[in-house]
């Protein structure tokens with residue numbers, strides 16, 4: 078493995094270089110050499126946002142859980158890439174002037190600032206659609222059907238998009254509305270990260286359901302931690318955070334309770350405490366960014 082490249086990945090993400098290479102190959106394969114599209118900056122734009130320093134937490138959860146249940150990395154990477162495409166599209170669209178109107182993400186100009194608004198809308202659309210193409214190309218039969226169904230349920234109108242609708246288009250705010258937004262907007266993609274591995278491994282519906290529940294709880298934990306970490310970021314967007322309604326210590330209690338719930342759900346999966354998945358969980362429990 079190229080040492081320079083390995084160091085580059087270590088600085089920006091928890092996920093490994095093999096996965097980054099896999100993703101890069103998929104982007105490169107979209108554009109044939111003779112295509113008019115390859116003369117535009119469309120591919121560069123998609124790669125700019127995809128490789129701009131995300132933590133890759135969702136693909137990593139999918140990969141480590143998948144390995145625990147006997148999958149090889151090459152069986153997991155296409156679904157992990159599809160999921161990260163959808164995550165990337167959501168961030169590009171979330172930053173648009175009509176949504177959060179953000180100019181900086183991950184310390185760099187947002188997609189629409191660098192490439193323009195139409196480019197950002199279209200790149201997001203392309204990443205969303207390409208995710209499903211990847212699933213159809215790499216998997217077979219019932220696995221395709223199950224992955225497509227669960228990815229669309231997690232990302233679509235009753236998943237992440239629904240969460241964004243509640244967040245952007247309603248002014249009502251209560252703790253339970255915040256929890257619903259967190260569940261749809263954040264937890265649903267985490268749910269897919271564990272569910273996908275169970276589906277690819279051919280696990281039964283009960284097992285996939287338990288994996289989904291664990292994924293959703295991890296997503297809720299992640300979002301509650303985000304709300305806590307946001308307090309120190311001195312943003313002027315306090316009304317968007319659950320701490321506009323509850324105290325910091327109440328939020329810390331919610332986080333503690335979520336960890337208790339996760340510790341109980343995890344018992345289903347016979348994970349060794351020294352396993353890679355448990356060490357990721359430990360990092361998640363103690364995350365500072």
Ligand code: GRG
Pocket residue numbers: 130131132133134166167168170171183237238241262263299300303
């Ligand atoms: C535009 C349909 C649509 C949805 C947008 C994901 C999202 C919904 C909005 C982004 C804002 C936000 C706070 C979402 C909650 C989920 C979340 C914590 C996203 C950030 O995920 P990280 O920390 O990001 O994994 P990186 O940068 O590491 O990839």
